[in-house]
Amino acid sequence: MIGERLQKVLARAGIGSRRQIEQWITEGRLSVDGKPAVLGMRVTSESEIRLDDRLIPRASAVPKARVLLYHKPEGEVCTRTDPDGRTTVFEKLPSLRGARWIGIGRLDYNTSGLMIFTTDGDLAHRLMHPSTEIEREYAVRILGEVSADQLNQLRQGVELDDGPAHFENIVEAGGSGVNHWYHVTLKEGRNREVRRLWEAVGAKVSRLIRFRYGNVSMPRHLSVGRFDDLDKETMLGLYQLAGLEIPEPERPAGRGRRNQPHTRKPHDAVSRRRLNPSRRRTRKD
Numbered sequence: 001m002i003g004e005r006l007q008k009v010l011a012r013a014g015i016g017s018r019r020q021i022e023q024w025i026t027e028g029r030l031s032v033d034g035k036p037a038v039l040g041m042r043v044t045s046e047s048e049i050r051l052d053d054r055l056i057p058r059a060s061a062v063p064k065a066r067v068l069l070y071h072k073p074e075g076e077v078c079t080r081t082d083p084d085g086r087t088t089v090f091e092k093l094p095s096l097r098g099a100r101w102i103g104i105g106r107l108d109y110n111t112s113g114l115m116i117f118t119t120d121g122d123l124a125h126r127l128m129h130p131s132t133e134i135e136r137e138y139a140v141r142i143l144g145e146v147s148a149d150q151l152n153q154l155r156q157g158v159e160l161d162d163g164p165a166h167f168e169n170i171v172e173a174g175g176s177g178v179n180h181w182y183h184v185t186l187k188e189g190r191n192r193e194v195r196r197l198w199e200a201v202g203a204k205v206s207r208l209i210r211f212r213y214g215n216v217s218m219p220r221h222l223s224v225g226r227f228d229d230l231d232k233e234t235m236l237g238l239y240q241l242a243g244l245e246i247p248e249p250e251r252p253a254g255r256g257r258r259n260q261p262h263t264r265k266p267h268d269a270v271s272r273r274r275l276n277p278s279r280r281r282t283r284k285d
Helices: 006-012 018-026 121-128 148-156 193-200 232-242
Strands: 030-032 049-051 054-056 067-072 102-104 112-118 136-143 158-160 163-165 169-176 179-186 204-213 227-229
Touching: 006 018, 006 049, 006 121, 018 030, 018 121, 102 121, 112 121, 121 232, 136 193, 148 169, 148 193, 158 193, 163 193, 179 193, 193 204
Parallel strands: 112 204
Antiparallel strands: 030 049, 049 054, 067 112, 067 227, 102 112, 136 179, 136 204, 158 163, 169 179
């Protein structure tokens, strides 16, 4: 049998990471053509693959890897379902056949900005694993003055409930009145980490926007609540960042509020006008 390794096929379909799939093989939960799967087994488009006796779509029906950018608004949750009936980010994404969207790096309910989704489980696992140390960059609005001593503490590190943490970089980004903006960078994705770091030094975050994840920055044209496929060049860089070879992308037309095609331009720091709402009137959080 030529084909592809079972782990690679299932990871690309978003069924799980390669490590998870290897564990399922060891536990005897996966079968191929009615026989228990073994590590290193290869499958083809004709193989019948089952997980816990549940049939998984054949490899031929699994779309090739796709990466999607979404501009998350405040007021949406990052779970697939919400017991309180709140809107989830997955409700806004285009439909898929034979695969599922996997979110790379969550944002909390009151945080807006860039989210990345992919059908490639292996890519998602690599980019979220702490050992990869992928940079995340945020625009943060702070209510009140911040002293030089507080900024030094945030750069050097403070103690949080789940261990020490710090910002890799902090850049003042303007503001007026009681509102001051900063751009901060960190290499972790702990729950509410940006907010908790500022709170640890006595500062209050009134607004938080993520505008970069690794080599991917928020496209200028991507307005709140809309999505778009990642361009091929940036996608290649994202796979290189994760230490993976890029599969040939397939970009089917999605269903939903997708923008018309735009010419991409390099997105350095961030549009100050859009991410520094201090230059225009903003609502109070």
